Amino acid sequence: MPNQLRNLIIVFAIFVGLFLTARHFLVPKTFGDLGHYRADALQYNIDHEKKFVDTTLCSNCHTDISNSKYVGAHKLINCQTCHGAGNKHIENPTINKMEKSSEREFCAKCHAKNLARSSTVIKQVDITKHNIDSKCVNCHNPHSPEIKMAQVASNQNKKDEPAICIMCHDKIDKIKTKGMHKSVPCQSCHGEGLNHIKSPSKSNMFKPSKREFCGKCHGIGIAPKSKGIKQIDLKEHNIENKCIDCHIGHNPLEFK
Amino acid sequence: MEKENTKVSSRRDFFKKSGAIAGGLLLVSMLDPLKQIKALAGEKPKGKGAWYGIGVDLEKCIGCGSCAKACKTENNVPKEPFFFRSWVEQYSVTANGVVKVQSPNGGVDGFKQPVLDKEIEKSFFIPKSCNHCAKSPCEQVCPVGATFISPDGVVLVDETYCIGCGYCVQACPYACRYLHPVKHTADKCTLCYHRIKKGLAPACITVCPTGAKIYGDLNDKNSDLVKFIKEHNCTVLKPHLNTKPKFFYNALKEEAE
Amino acid sequence: MQQENNAKKSRRDFIKKLSIVTAGTLALASCNSPGFDEFLQGNFKTLSKKEIDKIIKNLEKKYSTKYGKEFKVSAKPAIDGTLFGYALDLSRCIGCRRCVYACVGENNQSRDPQIHWIEVLQMNKEKGIDFSEANAQYNPDLVPEEGHFYLPTSCQQCRHPQCTTVCPTKATWQEPDGIVVVDYNWCIGCRYCMAACPYGARHFNWAEPNIPDEEINPETHYLGNRPRIKGVVEKCTFCIQRSREGKYPACVEICPVGARKFGNLLDPESEIRYILENKRVLILKSELNTQPKFYYFFGV
Amino acid sequence: MNFLRFILGCFKIIFSGSRVYFAWLFFLLMMIIWGGSGYLNQLENGLIVTNMRDSVSWAFYIGNFTFLVGVAAAAVMLVIPAYIYDWKPIKEIVIFGEILAVCAVIMCISFIVVDIGNPQKFWHMLPGIGTMNWPASILTWDFFVLSTYFLVNLTVATYLLYCYFYKKHYNKSIVIPLVLFSIPMAVGIHTVTAFLYNALPARPFWNSALLAPRFLASAFCSGPAILIILFQILRKTTKFEIKDEAIFKIAELMVYAMFINLFFTIAELFKEFYSHTEHLLYWKYLYFGIGKNTELVVYAWSSIIMSIIAFVIFLVPKTRYNFFTLNLGAILIYSSVYIEKGITLIIPGFTPDTLGQIYVFVPSSTEIHTAVMIFSLGFLLFTFIVKIAIEIIFEGYSIDSLKIKKTKQYIDEKELTSINN
Incomplete structure (x- = not known):
């Protein structure tokens, strides 16, 4: 064999050797075990910390809330849909509080009127008109939106007390207490509101x-x-x- | 003549030797990379094990954005309004056929009650995320094998191996990928692989208040998803691209196809 | 060669002469050469009211003698404020093909060779609307078959029709009420429109159309179901002879399951508008941006 | 008057010749009659006698049309070096390229005429008389560029022959601009023909921007291939002189075209197979078949293999300079392009059809008859014009010989025999 060729082969062999060694060290261990990827990456993805916890953990402590929730329209909604991920709270409930929002906008995320929402799926409210003076939670129990309304309705015997009106119309009460009409009961001007208490949206008060x-x-x-x-x-x-x-x-x- | 003979023999020799070397190389490379070659040929386990997919009943979607918000929390997705693994779009179609699409902050903060436009004939929400295509273009183009389809049909990213070239971001027809601003690697919906492998539903499905979104095993005839597909008339996005998406939409309107 | 040399002398109007000479010889060679008047008749759109009346009178006479029935050929123009749309409920269609044969009867399609303006495809439920899985040759006795649904196709009456764009002679066009029509007398039969149609909705008279005298429908429209000649392209016109008279197309009337809906898209009270606004509608091959006025939906 | 005499001279040329010549004419005439019988059948019964149907509504005729447009366009392949670089050895044979172009365009238009359902209504698409849908319809563009290209080449060829006939020097200021004009026209006829298919979103198989470049590349392979073989036949049978150098130069130019053609094909295949969208279906049908339908697979692969072999033959100088292998290569590339344009371009565009149905197209005997008729007509025309060209340019047939014949009748026979030899 001529010298040149021999040299060439040697050089070639060295390169191949280098390549193979480099490949041996550089290519990750499990690469190609399952496909053209690192099989360990599956475990890497699995190891990601989870933040949304099982809701049975919620009902362990908050039994009353979960009990009341299971009868209302919100019964199928996960606690963490409104309150955020619960992983930190279950670690240390006193320090890490859950999210809580009583803003009208928060409820409006689901319940605001929108052409895209199917009325058969969700109750829609025109938030620009519906009792704009008050927060939703004043009248509705967020865990079971019908409950609080039912409570209001069941308090018919207290119908003469402004307290029952204030439950929903607290903003008006604030104005009223500042002025001369503070001692005038609501019923004096607006009449009796039995029907209004039963279903506020259908029967309006006298104005x-x-x-x-x-x-x-x-x-x-x-x-x-x-x-x-x-x-x-x-x-x-x-x-x-x-x-x-x-x-x-x-x-x-x-x-x- | 003799000279010629030697020449010939030496040449033959050379061929022999080089052939042997090449053969040896081939053998060496066959010991382990064969698996890679096989994998490149696109062999995928179908019919055995789980093969995950997602379904959405758009009739039920109310566009609350809980899914988008939960996804950001669960997966540490950057807060900025241009990084999403899962997001919601609102389509509005006017009477003269103009389609408006809006997605303020991906729907994380919900959709404002619109001032009702008389022009708008119909409107609907579409939650979007990775379609976990069976023939995913993002996996196809990845130069290093950092994006892959797991044996159960979930398209995943190997963050430690990704070089952040962004080719997959270009290749995805559904705009489901982004480059993570801190990690500088590709990031996308993993179908909450860490949750589904532990028997939990993905975060977006956990928090969905109306139960519009479901996931399941397409190989299991009794799974929720298979039932859902059978009972509804589902379509996928951009079917003509033949990416074989596994994200099934019920009641997908033509404007969004 | 003679012809060739002549051409050299008068190059200016060579094209004209060549084509007229070819046309002339071919017209003579052709066995059933149309009348000279018909040969020289212009594009329907360029004709005056008077000319149209005359042509229609001649046609009525010709058809009446040919088929032994009193023929009416209408040339009723589009009614203002109408844009016809069509909707088809895929969850109801059972693939019985009654629409196909109602259409053949109403629109005087050739029986031999057969021409069907409507083609019903059997699709696999699991695959959805995927034409590569479509089967047009299913057995009508077995319908509806388990695991399948049926997708009747016909002209989709696109808002952006490709077929009219490519026509070299303006022999096909979209009417103001959205119906794409063909002037059979002006069509030269190049079949470019058939290559351009993404829905296989255009059909060619490969031979002289053949309709038994007793089956012919004498209520016709010039741009619709009047008897055709060989070598021209024809297509669904939403039964132009019926729809412009305020009637439903034949396929809508015959459908035994009520899967077919038809109406004016510009009328907010119409059934078709109700479907568009309230149902989930699909169009075929939306990625081509042909914007069909033929909508498919799932009613249940 | 002068022109009339020229015409007369031409007629004298074509009606005189050797026995072989007349046998060839007789053969072509027989083929025309045989083919014409098929076409008459089609005229009588309509296109039903072809195997085209609604699913595959364009097929064999349009395939031939497309192929011939390529042949016609290839004339410029020879024109460019001859006139732009003033390269002598090719210059004299350029006229044959132009004659080929003229005949190919006539055949093209004939194929269109036989393909349309109502040929007598052809006038409907003429500007002025009919209602030409210009500029919307690409078919009208195609008709326009084909006729312009035809006229330009006819003018150049006739004018050159006319000048030779009168032993005049041709006027460069007439010929050069026309020739220069014919170059973009040649590109134009091909591009427009490609656009004819290209712009149809309904047919994803054609809906590729690479279609027009591919058309051009393949045309520059097939056109010169015909000429290479033709020149060898001519120089053996007539006094036509062509140097080996010129033939090899054409072959060399073809190598580039063949490389580009292969490259474009690969680019197209890569795009479709890598992106595997729904459009892949047609390519799958073409190269692998769908289920039992594997009709085109043989053609598709044979076309590719032939074109690769031809490329190798033309690329290696040893085989390029060997007339046996050169001719083999020319035949291979010609067949490859004919298959590609005639079968594997048109049919897969329609199969599966827009609704996914597969109709298997095989040309009927009528289609073959008609095609034979048109090809024979084309060859007849080509034979005539080539004969005229050879006698006038290479054998000194001129106005003088016409005069001599007129005054000295007795020399006639001697002259004729000398010409024929």
Whole structure:
């Protein structure tokens, strides 16, 4: 064999040898065991820490909530859908709190009116109109949205107490307590609300707007004189407008 | 003449030797890389073991974005609004056929109640994530074998081996991949491989409030997914690409196909 | 060679002469050469009202003598404010092919060789709508077969029809009410439209169409179901002779399971609009952007 | 008047010749009659006598048309070096390329005419008289570029012959611009023909941007292949002179074309098989068959194998300079391109059809008859024009010989025999 060829073969062999050694060290151990990939990568993916836990763990401690949840419309919803992943909370419940949101926007994520939502799948509420004064949780128990409403309805005997109104209409109460009407019960102006309590969306409360209605208490000669009630001459005082055009009904000394 | 003979013999010799060397090389390489060659030929275990897929009933999807949010939490997906393993899109079709697609922050914060547009004729949500294609283009193009289809049909990324070239991001027809801004490797839905292997449902399916999304084993005739497919008229996205996706949509509208 | 040399002399109108000479010789050679008037008749779209009336009168006379029946050939134009659309409920179709034969009867398709404007495909339920799995040769006695569904296809009346774009002679076009029609007298039979149609909806008269006299439907439309000649392309017209009179196409009327729906897409109260807005509708080969007005849906 | 005399001279040429010549003419005439009988049958009964149906609505005729467009376009292959680089050895034979182009275009148009259902209505697509759907329909473009290309080549060929006939020097300012114009036209006829198929989204098999370049590359293989064989026949049978050098030069040019052709084919195959979309179905049918339907597999592979062998033959100088292997290579590449354009381009575009149904197309006897008729007609025309060209250019047949004949009748016979020899 000529020298050149022999040299060439030697060089070639060295390169091949180098290549094979390099390959031996560089290619990962389990590469190709199952396919053109590192078989260990499967385990690597499995080892990822999980964050959303089994909900049986929730009901172990929060039995009351889970019991009430299992009767309502939210019964199939996982706790962590609203409260976030529970892995840290179960490690140390006192330090790591679950997420909690009582904002209207939070409920609106599912319940806001949207053409894309099927009305048979989910109850939809026009959040720009539906009782905008209050938080959803004031009237609805988030764990079982019907329960709180049922409680309200079952308290019919307390129908004269403003407390039952405040449950849902707390914003109005805040305005009312600031002003002169704070001692006037809601029913005095809005009438009895038995039906409204039963189904608030279907039966609305009476909303007075006529001058004569205010005149019942405030009109000279119409209402019986009583201490502390301001008397207005309905025939003279700004006769072109309604009272509520200027005065806020719940706090009449504030003007619009 | 004699000279010629020697020449011939030496040449023959050379061929013999080089042939032997080549043969030897081939033998050496056959000892272990044969598996790789086989794998390259696209042999995939079908009919035995699990073969996972996903199903969504779009009639039930309310676009709450819980799935997108849970996915970010579960899988440590970067918070920025352009990295998603799972996200929700809202399609709105106007009466004159214009299709608008919106996905504010991937639906993580939910969809705002829209000011109802009279023009809009219909609207629907579509949750999206990796389709776990049986013939996945991302796996096909990966130069190092860092993206692969697991024996149970889940398309996974080997983070430690990925070189971050981003070829798979280009190859995916469903825009399901992104380059992780910190790790600089490709990242995508793993069908919560760490959960399903422990018998738990993927995070997105765990949190779905309406039960719109399900997953299951396509090889198991009694699995939820197989039943779901049988009972509904499911379609996949971009069927003409022949990627054989395993993400089945019920009630997929033509505008989104 | 003679012809060749002549051409050299007058190169300017060589093309004209060549084609007219060929056309002339071929017309003579052809056994059933159409009348001279018909040969010179222009594209339907370029004809005046008067010319159309005359042509129709001649046609009615010709057909009446040929088939021994009083023929009516209408040329009713599209009604303003109509855009026809079609919907088909895949969950109801049982693959009985009654629509196919109603269509053949109504639209005077050739019986021998057979031409069917509607083709019903048997599909595998597990595979979904995948044409490579479609079977057009299924046995009608066994329908509906377990594990299969049926997909009737016909002209999809695309909003962006490829077939009209490629036609070299403007012999096929889309009417204002969305129906794609063919002027049989103007079609030269090049079959480019058949190559362009993604739905196999166009059919060619490979031979002289053959319809028994007693089966012929004399209520016809010029652009629809009037008897055709050999060598021209024909296609579904949503039964233009019926739909423009406010009637349902024949296939809609015959369907025993009510899978077929038809209506005006511009009328918000129509059934077709209800389906579009409330059902999950599919179109075939949406990736081609032909935008068909033929929608498939799953009603149940 | 002068032109008339030229025509007269031409006629004299074609009606005189050796026995072999007349035997060849007789043979072609017989073939035309035999083929014509089939075509008459088609005219009478309609296209039903072909094996085309709704599923496969274009087939053998259109395949031949496509192939011949390629042959016609290849004329420029010879024109470019001859006129641009003024390369002598090819210059004289360029006229044969142009004659070939003229005849091929005539055959192309004939194939279109026999393919359409109502040939007598052909005038509907003429501009002015009919309602040509221009610019939307690519078929109208194709018709336009084919006729322009035809006219340009006819003009150049006739003018050159005319000048030789009158022993004049041709006017460069007429010929060169026309020749230069014919180069983009040649590219044009092929490109437009490719676009004819290319722009149909309904037929994914054709819907590839590479179709037009592939058309061009294969045309530059098949056209010169015919000429290489033709020149050898001519120089053996007539006084036509061509140097080996010129033939080898053509062969060398073909190597590039063949390489590009193979390269494009590989590029196309790679794209389809790697991306394995739904469109792969047609390629699978072509190269591997679908189920029992493996009709085209033999053709597809034989075309590829032939074209590879031909490429190797032409690439290796030893075989390129050997006339036996050269001719073998030319035949191989010619057959390869004929199969590719005629069968494996058109049929898989329609099989499976748009609804997934498979209709197996095999040309009927009528189609073969008609094709034979058109090819024979083309050959007849080509024989005539080539004979005229050879006698005028290489055998000194000119206006003088015509005059001599007129005045001195008695020399006629002697002259004729000398010409024929």
